[in-house]
Amino acid sequence: MWSKVFYFTMVPMVYAAVAIFIGGLIFKLAVVLFSKRFKGSLATYPKRLPRPVGVAVEALAVPSAFKKDKVFWLFILAFHISFFLLFIGHLELIREFKWIQLIPHEVFLGAGAVGIVLIISVLYFLFRRFRSPWREISVPEDFFILILLFLTMFLGSHLHLSARFYAGGGAFDIPIEAYREYLSSLLALKPVVPDGIAYSPHYVLVALHIFLANLVLILIPFSKVVHMVFAFLSLDLKRK
Amino acid sequence: MEKEKIQELKSILKSRLNRPLRYYTDTCTRCGICYDSCHAFYGIPKKEYSPVGRAEVVRKLLKKYTRPSGFLFPYWGDAMKLGDAVLDQVFEAAWSCTGCRRCMVNCPFGIDTGQIMGVAKHLLIENGTAPEELIMLADAAVEKGKSIDQFKEGYKQVIHDLEKEVQKKLNLPSPDGLIPMEKQGADILYVGLAGAHSIVNPAIIFNAAKANWTLSFFEAVNFGFFAGDPDKTNFIAQRIIKEAMALNVKEVVIVECGTAFRILRALMGKLPFRVSSIVEVIHRYVEEGKVKLNKNSVSEPVTYHDPCQLGRNGGVFEEPRAVIRKIVSDYREMSPTREQNWCCGGGGGLVALDNEDFRIKTGKAKKDQIVATGAKIVVTACENCVSQLKTIKGGYGLDIEVKYLSELVCENLAIQSSE
Amino acid sequence: MSDAIKPDITMDLKGMACPMPVVKVSQQIKKMQIGQVLAAETTDPGAYADFPAWAKSTGNEIISTDKKENVTTFYIKKIK
Ligand code: SF4
Ligand code: SF4
Numbered sequence: 001m002w003s004k005v006f007y008f009t010m011v012p013m014v015y016a017a018v019a020i021f022i023g024g025l026i027f028k029l030a031v032v033l034f035s036k037r038f039k040g041s042l043a044t045y046p047k048r049l050p051r052p053v054g055v056a057v058e059a060l061a062v063p064s065a066f067k068k069d070k071v072f073w074l075f076i077l078a079f080h081i082s083f084f085l086l087f088i089g090h091l092e093l094i095r096e097f098k099w100i101q102l103i104p105h106e107v108f109l110g111a112g113a114v115g116i117v118l119i120i121s122v123l124y125f126l127f128r129r130f131r132s133p134w135r136e137i138s139v140p141e142d143f144f145i146l147i148l149l150f151l152t153m154f155l156g157s158h159l160h161l162s163a164r165f166y167a168g169g170g171a172f173d174i175p176i177e178a179y180r181e182y183l184s185s186l187l188a189l190k191p192v193v194p195d196g197i198a199y200s201p202h203y204v205l206v207a208l209h210i211f212l213a214n215l216v217l218i219l220i221p222f223s224k225v226v227h228m229v230f231a232f233l234s235l236d237l238k239r240k
Numbered sequence: 241m242e243k244e245k246i247q248e249l250k251s252i253l254k255s256r257l258n259r260p261l262r263y264y265t266d267t268c269t270r271c272g273i274c275y276d277s278c279h280a281f282y283g284i285p286k287k288e289y290s291p292v293g294r295a296e297v298v299r300k301l302l303k304k305y306t307r308p309s310g311f312l313f314p315y316w317g318d319a320m321k322l323g324d325a326v327l328d329q330v331f332e333a334a335w336s337c338t339g340c341r342r343c344m345v346n347c348p349f350g351i352d353t354g355q356i357m358g359v360a361k362h363l364l365i366e367n368g369t370a371p372e373e374l375i376m377l378a379d380a381a382v383e384k385g386k387s388i389d390q391f392k393e394g395y396k397q398v399i400h401d402l403e404k405e406v407q408k409k410l411n412l413p414s415p416d417g418l419i420p421m422e423k424q425g426a427d428i429l430y431v432g433l434a435g436a437h438s439i440v441n442p443a444i445i446f447n448a449a450k451a452n453w454t455l456s457f458f459e460a461v462n463f464g465f466f467a468g469d470p471d472k473t474n475f476i477a478q479r480i481i482k483e484a485m486a487l488n489v490k491e492v493v494i495v496e497c498g499t500a501f502r503i504l505r506a507l508m509g510k511l512p513f514r515v516s517s518i519v520e521v522i523h524r525y526v527e528e529g530k531v532k533l534n535k536n537s538v539s540e541p542v543t544y545h546d547p548c549q550l551g552r553n554g555g556v557f558e559e560p561r562a563v564i565r566k567i568v569s570d571y572r573e574m575s576p577t578r579e580q581n582w583c584c585g586g587g588g589g590l591v592a593l594d595n596e597d598f599r600i601k602t603g604k605a606k607k608d609q610i611v612a613t614g615a616k617i618v619v620t621a622c623e624n625c626v627s628q629l630k631t632i633k634g635g636y637g638l639d640i641e642v643k644y645l646s647e648l649v650c651e652n653l654a655i656q657s658s659e
Numbered sequence: 660m661s662d663a664i665k666p667d668i669t670m671d672l673k674g675m676a677c678p679m680p681v682v683k684v685s686q687q688i689k690k691m692q693i694g695q696v697l698a699a700e701t702t703d704p705g706a707y708a709d710f711p712a713w714a715k716s717t718g719n720e721i722i723s724t725d726k727k728e729n730v731t732t733f734y735i736k737k738i739k
Contacts, residue, residue, distance in 0.1 A: 036258040040507035042352055044345050045555035045579065064348045068273045134272045136287045137296060139318035142270055222309055227267045231349050234263035238350035373682050376717060384712035391708035398704040401729060433677040434705025459705055461677055592682050627676040
């Protein structure tokens with residue numbers, strides 16, 4: 001029974017989640033494309049930098065947060081940079097990429113620091129919302145997403161760190177190659193859950209991690225996390 | 241609430257969901273960075289007056305009625321159902337916001353809470369709870385547009401009387417034609433307001449610069465916009481656009497009124513003429529040497545209040561300062577300034593409402609700023625701001641004088657003899 | 660002509676900033692009884708178009724205007 005559930009999470013649900021993620025983003029953008037434009041200009045002044053540069057700086061360096069709250073800004077940047085590194089790190093779990101090895105390292109990128117930084121930032125974001133006035137402006141969505149991210153990242157980090165530090169010790173026995181086999185088989189549309197994972201006593205943790213990550217993917221287009229795309233569009237309006 | 245009304249309100253919510261609104265509904269992360277960027281919040285620190293606090297009221301309605309997620313899982317985003325209590329919240333949110341957009345420059349996503357409040361105002365009109373003063377003013381402006389021909393003669397008469405004031409000031413031989421009206425092919429169509437000062441001072445400046453101009457029959461301000469009615473906004477603005485096109489002018493110059501300026505410059509799409517603020521025109525004349533000012537003729541400390549719609553939302557920051565610095569020897573900048581300048585608290589039609597206590601309280605940020613400069617004269621370039629700054633002055637007993645930029649310029653004009 | 664008109668209330672709106680004159684007048688009119696007359700004194704040239712347009716759209720009547728120097732008095736009768 002459980003192996004079926006695990007398999008479902010590890011294979012069909014991953015495909016579904018990715019499809020919803022991509023389809024959802026396309027859908028969101030299409031809806032925007034087909035809705036009325038604003039006839040005038042929503043610009044604010046002064047427009048100090050050329051439009052694309054200005055948008056990029058505001059979106060990526062978040063100067064407005066820097067001005068308001070330096071600690072918050074630090075966590076925002078730490079979180080978003082780490083999130084990007086996390087994405088690259090997962091690519092390495094598919095296969096070896098030369099360009100990622102530009103700075104030679106052992107998989108994964110950052111030797112576990114990325115996961116730790118993410119977890120700390122997410123906890124900061126979460127605890128921040130327990131305090132006034134952020135508590136009053138928060139809605140369930142805000143907490144739910146943060147908790148979901150925390151759990152996903154916590155499990156992921158755990159899988160990674162234990163594999164890294166107990167490798168060969170036998171306590172934690174899922175080798176990097178097993179993940180690579182699994183993910184590249186998914187990509188090649190010939191999905192297998194390799195024995196290295198399936199017979200590991202920690203299969204449940206892997207499946208749980210994948211399950212939560214699927215939820216994150218599904219939610220991205222339909223929650224405030226779309227700001228990863230919309231931020232650029234709405235900031236662009238400010239400079240039109 | 242009755243079913244039909246809810247239906248109507250729903251259709252307004254749907255109709256307002258254009259591209260920007262979609263971004264603004266989906267993107268806000270409730271990060272709270274904008275929380276204290278609103279002057280209303282500065283004066284009365286409660287959540288309802290923070291930008292995100294007020295925007296959320298509308299966003300929760302938008303979620304409920306325009307988003308599948310809000311329909312399926314209202315709990316997820318705390319989506320709210322329409323109802324009288326909610327509409328009271330909508331009222332409080334909309335009619336405490338001046339649309340200054342200070343929050344927008346402080347939001348990491350550039351979310352325009354002023355736009356969102358536009359939806360709120362629209363809902364209130366449909367609900368019949370919009371401030372009746374503004375609705376009435378908008379209706380009168382529409383009526384004036386429809387039957388302008390009836391009023392033309394009387395108006396021309398009084399304008400003719402004003403020509404004498406211009407003549408006196410500039411020492412000219414005759415008052416005739418100093419305030420031209422319906423002048424075909426003029427370079428400039430100047431759009432003023434109801435008050436004499438909004439016509440006489442600019443007329444002095446235009447005449448001093450020997451400009452080829454003509455005065456509009458209409459007032460620049462747009463009460464349809466203040467009230468939040470898109471159709472009336474458009475009608476009222478079109479009155480001026482049509483007049484400008486009929487006279488075939490090259491440039492429409494707007495009186496010191498922030499909203500009027502922004503509507504014509506930024507919100508009406510592409511127009512076949514240039515739109516400028518009188519402030520820009522004064523600056524142009526001064527730079528070109530067409531208008532000469534008495535240097536350093538004011539020695540009292542002076543500060544300038546950036547009207548939000550002219551500065552942050554219109555990009556006119558340097559022109560007024562350059563003009564003031566020519567006249568004034570002790571110019572003091574407010575802090576924070578330019579795009580971070582605090583709103584006076586009178587914009588968005590709020591000065592027209594019976595809410596003086598509220599405006600004195602929410603004008604606290606402005607008061608603190610003015611006091612910190614130590615200035616004795618506060619110059620600004622917006623009728624709304626002047627009214628509100630006077631309210632602040634009265635409310636806090638400030639020892640200041642509030643002046644229009646055009647007024648300051650006219651008082652310190654270097655006048656050549658008529659020959 | 661205005662000598663014949665006895666206003667019930669007289670308001671001084673001289674030199675007020677936009678849009679106060681019309682707002683003040685309509686607030687006052689609301690408090691008055693049908694048939695009463697309000698005299699509004701203003702220096703605004705715009706009032707020549709704004710008051711009649713306002714009266715037309717609100718259904719009140721301007722029964723007379725009287726101009727002395729640069730002050731104009733509008734006599735407004737409350738109709739409804
Ligand atoms: S700063 Fe922007 S994203 Fe953050 S709460 Fe305010 S409006 Fe929302
Ligand atoms: S637009 Fe101005 S008044 Fe409105 S919420 Fe933003 S800061 Fe406050």
